[in-house]
Amino acid sequence: MGNKYSGLQIGIHWLVFLLVIGAYCAMELRGFAPRSYRPWFNMVHVSCGISILVLMVTRLLVRLKYPAPPIVPKPKPMMTGFAHLGHLVIYLLFIVLPVIGLLMIYNRGNPWMAFGIVMPHAAEANFDLADALKSWHVTLANLGYFVIALHAAAALMHHYFWKDNTLLRMMPRKRS
Structure with missing residues (x-):
């Protein structure tokens, strides 16, 4: 086993990072654009969310097949x-968050788009369920800011304070 994650794992990690930025930016910045652009921002948000879901499930399956490279020097138990707890929270958050979002927009009973394609919706809207799911989606998305910050801070602490190879294991390989 090498001292880095596989190229596939590294690629998925950084692609998810970019998609998370896209999903959050689409929601945070939509208020600055004319109202007529809101469907476009929503589509970008949903498309990023679906992509994150697919990639996180893929990443989890790949992670089960290929163990993490060792941290050197070995940290305390x-x-x-x-x-492990932090990674479990990240996997759960970025799998559950898009699932809740998809269930929410499906149950609104209105046409919605992802990747420029009109997606299926419930024949009859269930606004009570959609509102409850929206509340959970917003709460978890706000929790995501904290989880992402903690994840980044931990990686930087490993690199600069504990001086181990944790951060380097996930950095893209240099081309020769």
Whole structure:
């Protein structure tokens, strides 16, 4: 086993990173654009969310097949436990968040778009369910800011404070 994640794992990690930025930006910045652009921002948000869901499930399956490369020097067991807990939270968040979002827009009963394609919707709207799902979606999305910040801070702490190879394991390979 090498000292880095596989190219596939590294690629998925950084692609998900970019898609998460896209999803969050689409929602945060839509208020600055004319109202007529809102469907476009919503489509970008939903398309990023679906892509994140597919990539996170793929990443989880790949992660089950290929174990993580060792951290050198080896951290204390408590640190390893926190790392596993943090990664579990990230996997759950970025799988559950898009699922809840998809269920929410499906149950609104209105046409919606992803990747420029009109998607199926419930024949009859269930606004109570859609509102409850929206509340969960917004809460988890806001929690996502904290989780992402904690993940990035931990990677930087590993690199600059504990001086191990945690961050380097996920960095893209240099071309020769």
